[in-house]
Amino acid sequence: MQTLPVADRFAYSNLGTDTTIHRRKTRPVAIGSVIIGGNNPVVVQSMINEDTLDIDGAVAGIRRLHEIGCEIVRVTVPSMAHARALAEIKQKLIDTYQIVPLVADVHHNGMKIALEVAKHVDKVRINPGLYVFEKPKPDRTEYTPTEFAEIGEQIRDMLEPLVVSLRNQNKAMRIGVNHGSLAERMLFTYGDTPEGMVESALECIRICQSFDFHNLVVSMKASRVPVMLAAYRLLAQRMDKAGMDYPIHLGVTEAGDGEYGRIKSTAGIATLLAEGIGDTLRVSLTEAPEKEIPVCYSILQSLGLRKTMVEYVACPSCGRTLFNLEEVLHQVREATKHLTGLDIAVMGCIVNGPGEMADADYGYVGKTPGYISLYRGRDEIERVPEAEGVAKLIALIKADDRWVDP
Template sequence: MQTLPTPPTTSDPSSQTFVDTTIQRRKTRPVQVGNVTIGGGAPVVVQSMINEDTLDIEGSVAAIRRLHEIGCEIVRVTVPSMAHAYALKDIKQKLAETYQAVPLVADVHHNGMKIALEVAKHVDKVRINPGLYVFEKPKSDRTEYSQAEFDEIGAKIRETLEPLVISLRDQGKAMRIGVNHGSLAERMLFTYGDTPEGMVESAIEFLQICESLNFHNLVISLKASRVPVMVAAYRLMVKRMDELGMNYPLHLGVTEAGDGEYGRIKSTAGLAPLLADGIGDTIRVSITEAPEKEIPVCYSILQALGLRKTMVEYVACPSCGRTLFNLEEVLHKVREATKHLTGLDIAVMGCIVNGPGEMADADYGYVGKQPGYISLYRGREEIKKVPEDQGVTELINLIKADGRWVDP
């Protein structure tokens, strides 16, 4: 017969061992992007990217402002040509004149040295893609890369990257080394295959060039459209950085996640496991919708993990046969009345069986204890019982009485 362990008999809390449920974030060096800090213990930063053509000065300024006003802390713009690079000077200036300075990142891709050097004068961070920054002409009959060929291209990369690194270093600006699974350089594909290892080694190659030039204002990303690849790449990157004594912050994202519910679920599936393990200092949710739709998803993921608190946290049971009111309808009414508040936890529970226990951490509780009546709680304490049709109004009055209400 199996012998079960004897439960402890003491009720003294000081004798209990409690598990810390706070996410312990990976320690990273701080990187300044305009007036925003990435890493170094700063809150996880939310980013997005405008869709407008950067040559459209007015449209770009308006798009950047829309994103920033709803909580996007860093905005990225695409810079495919020198004309676009010059346009960023006007965009930056117009933002300062008509709104305020917004941290801007320029996205530079194919053979981008001249573009990057120009745009580095006007933005706070330059994002480069190691797989595209130096063009490697593919050979259809290639079966391998010799070490000499590998080294020759590495030297070309250093020669091309060095002026940009020096410019950003001397200006006190930042760079994102943004590896994409779908655009690895050919020699990385031949050497490591289409794998997370190839993504990581691509990033390490650029990191080591930057470090040799005493440039450390670096953020790393390793994005993929397949969640398992993306998660594996970031985990491997952390392992490799630990081995090399590096502590650069990481920008997380599932690229090309799609749209609608699945796009949001896919992004969450990639971001949440890493963030829960303390990996990640800045995030973007890349969905095929207006950029403004990305920001609420970012904040919802961060709030669910306890990493940022930017809205009311609603605790609500799924409803069952014991529920004494229309839970879905009541939750909607409570949410509409209180969603503008920041930092509160409000529980809406359908019955008394599990309600008080499951809402113990909430600031306020709205519980159905008997037909036609609502019990309102402050924390664990029942404050009053009111008719159901007065429940939402009385909840608001309770919040007001505690001095925690602000008008919408």
């Protein structure tokens, strides 16, 4: 059987036979109390949209995200004042809530800002395409190897203070390459391509390695899913070939909002996770940041990478269905959605029900009009009137000591 292309140090699942996701082997990188990579679960991130100068608003935004499961929170620091405000934000979190792992975005050539913010956060995210401004030359025919190397040395000199500061504080950096903001020489040499994105990241990684700094996470974000997929796959292959075991941050940037934004993000992120690529993720929606977290966990749960909620198995309904399946599924979900680690099946009839729900912890199956059968695993426990079905399901879960009150 033909297998998918593989990077040297990890393998995709063999088509049709292996149901296990084989994650790429990466080094653990600490972001405060949260570890990205290694054998740790895939980490969920998001970003507040409050102005960092609004101390109370920023603290409230960080807390809202953290309370619903966001494990690392990012903030933006466009000025020195914003960087200094992070000291107050961090202290207020400690005083009124708890320590939350924080990441700061430094989007442009602002080394003083980056050095200040590095004192107050656990990770600094930089975009290597924005660190040396190269004005396009209309008559340029090439970048000579000497020119290319000289600009690389400029970037190395510019990044050195930040790299050394983060290294000495045992903090982390995300090398966040964006498809839409590649440096001029990368665009000229490689075009607006995944190759240019990967070369930009590898250059920055090598700079960090030259200062013996390895607390790195790398991302290859693009707004088009095929570009994002190609860039991340190439990054994983190139890093593995070079012996670089750095964790990867996944995301489709500027995915939009609503159903399409969620589908677009899932198409990119879930595809790579299924191939073993990815150690942390953010779903970027043009909505309140809190709306991103359920999508992240749904992606991870559907792939079996994390189990943070009930997994519901339900048939699509057909002419054999013996009750209002949509309504009953809603009732079961509302009664049990606060639980974690359970699989609950709601099946409309006996034809496929027991077989399709064989791996579920509990089953709710229509057998005869007006009655449903409750299952524990593969075993039928009792047949009860449909009106009592949800209450009896809850009683069964309680009897097994797997119930917790909402």
